[in-house]
Amino acid sequence: xxxxxxxxxxDDEEIIRLGCQRILSDEHYEVLxxxxxxxxxxxxxEKSPDLVLVDLLMPEMGGMELLEAIHHHDKKIVTxxxxxxxxxxxxxxxxxxGAFDYLPKPFGPEELRxxxxxxxxxxxxxxxxxxxxxERERNLLxxxxxxxxxASIIQSMGEGLLVVNQRRQLVLLNPVAQKMLRLHDAQALGxxxxxxxxxxxxxxxxxxAIAHHGNHPVLARKExxxxxxxxxxxxxxxxxxxxxxxxxxxxxxxxRDISEQxxxxxxxxxxVRMVAHELKAPIGAIEGYLNLILDGMVKDDPARQxxxxxRCRDRAAALLGLIRDLLDLSAIEAGxxxxxxxxxxxxxxxxxxxxxxxxxxxxxxxxxxxSTASRLPKVVGDREDLMRVFTNLVSNAIKYxxxxxxxxxxxxxxxxxxxxxxxxxxxxxxxxxxxxxxxxFYRVKNEHTRKICGTGxxxxxxxxxxxxxxxxIEVESEVDRGSTFAVHLPAYKTT
Amino acid sequence: MAQRAKILIVDDDPDYVEITKSxxxxxxxxxxxxxxxxxxxxxxxxxxxxxxxxxxxMDRMNxxxxxxxxxxxxxxxxxxxxxxxxxxxQVTGFTFSPETDGEYFEADDFAEKPIxxxxxxxxxxxxxxxx
Numbered sequence: 001x002x003x004x005x006x007x008x009x010x011d012d013e014e015i016i017r018l019g020c021q022r023i024l025s026d027e028h029y030e031v032l033x034x035x036x037x038x039x040x041x042x043x044x045x046e047k048s049p050d051l052v053l054v055d056l057l058m059p060e061m062g063g064m065e066l067l068e069a070i071h072h073h074d075k076k077i078v079t080x081x082x083x084x085x086x087x088x089x090x091x092x093x094x095x096x097x098g099a100f101d102y103l104p105k106p107f108g109p110e111e112l113r114x115x116x117x118x119x120x121x122x123x124x125x126x127x128x129x130x131x132x133x134x135e136r137e138r139n140l141l142x143x144x145x146x147x148x149x150x151a152s153i154i155q156s157m158g159e160g161l162l163v164v165n166q167r168r169q170l171v172l173l174n175p176v177a178q179k180m181l182r183l184h185d186a187q188a189l190g191x192x193x194x195x196x197x198x199x200x201x202x203x204x205x206x207x208x209a210i211a212h213h214g215n216h217p218v219l220a221r222k223e224x225x226x227x228x229x230x231x232x233x234x235x236x237x238x239x240x241x242x243x244x245x246x247x248x249x250x251x252x253x254x255x256r257d258i259s260e261q262x263x264x265x266x267x268x269x270x271x272v273r274m275v276a277h278e279l280k281a282p283i284g285a286i287e288g289y290l291n292l293i294l295d296g297m298v299k300d301d302p303a304r305q306x307x308x309x310x311r312c313r314d315r316a317a318a319l320l321g322l323i324r325d326l327l328d329l330s331a332i333e334a335g336x337x338x339x340x341x342x343x344x345x346x347x348x349x350x351x352x353x354x355x356x357x358x359x360x361x362x363x364x365x366x367x368x369x370x371s372t373a374s375r376l377p378k379v380v381g382d383r384e385d386l387m388r389v390f391t392n393l394v395s396n397a398i399k400y401x402x403x404x405x406x407x408x409x410x411x412x413x414x415x416x417x418x419x420x421x422x423x424x425x426x427x428x429x430x431x432x433x434x435x436x437x438x439x440x441f442y443r444v445k446n447e448h449t450r451k452i453c454g455t456g457x458x459x460x461x462x463x464x465x466x467x468x469x470x471x472x473i474e475v476e477s478e479v480d481r482g483s484t485f486a487v488h489l490p491a492y493k494t495t
Numbered sequence: 496m497a498q499r500a501k502i503l504i505v506d507d508d509p510d511y512v513e514i515t516k517s518x519x520x521x522x523x524x525x526x527x528x529x530x531x532x533x534x535x536x537x538x539x540x541x542x543x544x545x546x547x548x549x550x551x552x553m554d555r556m557n558x559x560x561x562x563x564x565x566x567x568x569x570x571x572x573x574x575x576x577x578x579x580x581x582x583x584x585q586v587t588g589f590t591f592s593p594e595t596d597g598e599y600f601e602a603d604d605f606a607e608k609p610i611x612x613x614x615x616x617x618x619x620x621x622x623x624x625x626x
Contacts, residue, residue, distance in 0.1 A: 277586050281508070284609040288514035295612055297521040311510060445554040450507055450530055 001050060001124050006030045007116065008047070010040030010066060011055035011082065016105070020053060023109045024116065037061025041069050049077060051119045054099070056083040056090060064090075064097055071098035076130060078123040080115055082107070160234075160255030163241075164206050166248065168192045180255055182228055199227040202236055202253075209238050209251050223258065232259045274441045275326065278456070282319040286312045318453045325457035329440070332461065338385055338468040343378040343492045346386065346418055350409055353390045357398060365403045368394070372411040377491035379418050385465045386489075389473075390420065392458040393485050397424035399452050400483075417471070417488045428479040437475065438463040462487075499525040500623050501542070505535040505562065506550035511608070515548060518612045519619070532558040539566075544575060546622055549602070551581035551591075559583070560591075560600055567601040576603040576622040580610055 007029050009020045017033040024031045032047060034040035038060045044052055052070055056063035063081060070077050081094040086104035094102055100122050103115050154161055160177030164170055170193055173185045181197050188196055197203050201224045209220060219239055226232025237254045289308045298304045331337065354370045361368035379386075390409070397407040405425040412419055427448040429437060436442045441456035443449065466473045470490050477483035502524050506512050509530070516526045527544060529535035531554055539547070547566070551559030559581060566572045579602040584590050593602045603625075604618055 273585065277582055280582070280585070285508070285510035285514065288511070288609060291612060292514060292517050295521075297517050297612075311513075315510065445507060447531060447534075451509055 001127050004028060004030050005120050006032065006047060006049040008032045008034065008040065008043055008049040008052045010034045010037065010052060012036055012058045020112065023112055027113060037066040040066055044070050044077065045073050048074060050123045051078045051080065051116065053080050053082050056081060057085060064093060067094060067097040067099055076126045078119040080119050162253040163250060164193055165250040166210060168207060168210060170196065177255055180234065180257060199224060205236060205238065206251055206253060209240055210248055229259060233262045271440065278322060278441055282315040285315050322455040325455045325461060328461055329457055332464045337465055338382045340382045341380055344381050344383050344386065345378055346420060347372040347376050347411055349383065349387050350390060350411060350420065353387065353394055354409055356391065357394045361398050361407060364398060366398055366401050366405050366407055368407045370409045373413060376411055377413055377418055379489040380492050381469050381489065389462045389465050389487060392462045393422040396458065397422050397426065401426035413491060416491050418491050420487045421484055423484040425482040428481050428483055429477040430479055434475055434477060499523060500545040501525040501527065502546045502548060503527045503529060503535065503538055503544040504548045505529045507531060507553040518615055522616055532562050535562055539572065546619060547575055547577050549577055549579045551579060551583040552586060563600060563602055576626050578603065578618060578622055579605045580608055582608045
């Protein structure tokens, strides 16, 4: 309500208007006056007074009609009827029309002041009630919006969310948790979690937290096997819901599927173990050989000593090769591959590779041929990287070949690709192993390959380089007939 | 004069075979070598050794386990002591041992690669003495 209440006096008798105005102004009220119902209604609508004194008998618009109109305009304006023709009937009717009080004329200043005070108190209560109602409505709206927002957040979370109350009943479950635990909220909500979650470890973890009294943890985290995915792992983070008296009312459980993260961790750990083993093998061999000499086990055989020293040198060279390949692999993993991309003529690279590998082939009595189609498209690539890929493939084709065998390197254009094939007449790769030969450290082991040195990383590196050039590599092979490795690289389109 | 004990080394790593062979020959053992499970089977059938030094991972991850199982389930060959020396635990991350893997891995002794020469000789001698 205003600090200076505004009062409107509507009466056709000027004396009443002036009298009321004087008395009420002395009381520090703001007083407005109107001489008839219409003017009074217009002022009431325009100025929204806190209280209106209404005469019943007026020209233009009578008091009853004015009461009705004022209340129609604003129910919170307090009206007091002032009339010289007071009757029970008119008083009852006035109250029905919304009048708060009824003051028969003539009235003295005290009566008027008392009526005004009561009316303004009524006005204060009406405004307060209205304020509270509006506040409650706004709060309800906010609450509804808040609930809707919270529900939306919970529904769209990437993590699974469960809430379990003190009686171990499931009270909330978002869609991700439903999917992880293969549950339907309609069937699960309100049910005890024992046996419901189909994950004994998770159930025990939650029950343990609910049962915990005293120094309960603020947060607990546990990794649990998924009951539904083979090798699946869930990370459950559990937060107790505490009352004001620090009693556990229930728990909020956030579930994250960390299966992929765990798989990567396992792969890394497997890789590190393989690297350690691959590094250890040649060093173990070198140490073993050196100990033979140092322990005097071959002291009477200089030729054998020389053989041992040569073998140590070969194993050391192989070890250096392995370390170089590992560093290359690491560089490729770090994205340091295909960095000098430019249009290159692959046939020129192949010519270089064949020339480079010529002596190695002739040492083994292997014929190495190059056959490229005319007018080959260029490819966009890193020349050094591509050189490395083809050198590795040709080197393998020679190494895993028979004396007197053949290696044919060819290049042709197929659709929008340039295809380089390295074909050999060697031992071939068993069908069941063809899918793994591009894996790190995977080497076909049989009587043919036993004495051939290799790091087991060449093809893994080649595959990564080809893929970083947006190409792909594939193999066709038959045991005892030979293998064909085909590298497909997108042809460079000149516009 | 006592007959020299015959030892068969079964391992696909030519260097390891060479080194082990030299160590054993320095103590006057009669040493045979095989580089694969198939070759070992042939050599065992041709002449029964007094001891087999066996690698596990050869052409296949479990060749050594398979050969050991075959030997220990063959009444004619089960008495041959098998000394498994392998990196299988380092490579696979598992911990295989005759104690934990019972019937599947009934080697008479087991050591991780690499094994020192004196340790190898001591354990070979023990196995031969027991037999």
